[in-house]
């Protein structure tokens with residue numbers, strides 16, 4: 001409802017506590033100190049072997065508009081939670097600092113930084129909510145889409161989810177994420193316009209209901225369109241829908257481009273086989289069978305196992321809502337902060353659950369590829385100034401199970417976190433969506449199949465360098481000493 005506030009911005013798209021902390025930092029004089037925050041998720045979404053990163057374009061769009069408008073500040077004043085001097089400061093606020101990030105379409109894994117903000121404390125704090133909001137959703141949908149694409153193989157798969165998405169933004173950005181993850185087209189016309197995603201679609205039951213019979217409906221559609229896919233299940237797929245689709249296709253001949261029929265209910269394995277036979281017998285071997293109805297990777301795989309004769313898959317609800325796992329759960333943690341003397345001190349968040357203990361320090365993620373077979377050996381997390389490329393071999397070990405280790409000799413190390421903003425300036429050229437999609441596919445080709453299967457994949461190694469591991473242990477011990485000395 002930005003019409004209520006013509007100068008509305010997304011800067012207040014943040015949790016109130018971020019602004020409350022900002023005020024504290026500003027008033028206590030630590031707001032301009034350098035702070036490094038990193039975002040990561042703890043568990044692989046859908047128990048998949050990899051996740052497909054998406055959301056960076058929207059993060060950039062958000063950062064580019066990051067100023068407090070007049071109405072933003074006036075609103076904050078009405079809350080009575082902020083002092084006038086702080087609100088005056090916000091009038092001149094702008095993004096300062098640097099952001100390194102995985103690029104869209106990159107494969108990312110749990111417990112490794114996927115976005116890193118190195119900025120004044122106040123700035124890094126303010127943008128937490130929006131960054132997590134964007135990447136949590138888009139990465140989840142891109143990953144779900146990749147799972148679905150992995151079972152459809154080379155068959156076209158269409159995104160049909162807008163009507164069931166969690167509101168309009170989710171439909172638009174979810175569609176884009178699905179395209180990155182491997183979908184071929186969308187039914188959402190605005191997503192087509194905004195992102196140049198191919199649009200595609202058939203027609204709904206309403207058309208047939210309006211005519212109250214399949215023949216008249218298909219004929220009306222055929223007379224007003226060239227490319228025709230008829231929805232054949234409104235009354236009776238095999239007795240009425242398909243025979244009438246064939247009749248119209250024959251009667252209209254070259255006047256239309258009869259592309260096929262869509263089925264949307266019933267036993268899709270059985271029905272698709274009968275539909276295929278009917279189309280073939282009628283002389284339409286190239287007509288395709290489209291299918292939709294609550295599909296996801298499990299149902300599609302099962303239908304393929306049953307040798308269903310389905311050529312094109314329409315997937316909505318279960319993709320766009322990430323039905324079986326509605327949240328990625330990425331978090332954003334302070335990993336390093338400038339002390340009174342201007343020195344960076346690495347910070348930690350301790351938990352009794354070992355997997356929830358954050359890894360201190362500004363880090364880089366390296367994708368280690370074997371130069372022999374060209375396949376990814378795993379990811380290697382180092383402190384930011386380490387350079388594994390300068391080493392002859394690297395010792396990789398699991399931080400949780402240190403007895404799982406290996407030494408890699410012939411390798412290439414590619415930095416996963418790329419510079420996006422440097423000292424407040426956008427330095428990254430946002431690639432085209434087509435390039436993002438192709439890049440994602442190319443990266444998937446470097447992954448062993450064992451990490452790509454959709455059920456119980458092998459766990460991809462995400463290891464810490466010795467320096468990074470030792471730094472973490474040292475800081476855990478320091479915190480333990482500090483807590484033990486407390487006398488409450």
Ligand SMILES: Nc1ncnc2c1ncn2[C@@H]1O[C@H](COP(=O)(O)OP(=O)(O)OP(=O)(O)O)[C@@H](O)[C@H]1O
Nearest residue numbers: 264265266267268269270293294295299302303306
């Ligand atoms: N052969 C099949 N094997 C496995 N799953 C199937 C098969 N055929 C259809 N399905 C799936 O089973 C579910 C059946 O849905 P549902 O019980 O709503 O039946 P329906 O035919 O869609 O009914 P309605 O007429 O109300 O739409 C859908 O998710 C569909 O994708």
Ligand SMILES: O=P(O)(O)OC[C@H]1O[C@H](OP(=O)(O)OP(=O)(O)O)[C@H](O)[C@@H]1O
Nearest residue numbers: 160204205264292293294295315316317
């Ligand atoms: O099942 P999904 O994966 O979410 O795919 C989208 C669904 O949306 C449409 O149904 P809907 O009942 O909304 O409209 P209709 O009147 O055309 O059947 C379509 O026929 C699909 O069943």
Ligand SMILES: O=C(O)c1cccnc1
Nearest residue numbers: 160187200201202203314
């Ligand atoms: O074009 C279609 O067939 C379509 C579009 C949206 C939802 N369900 C189906």
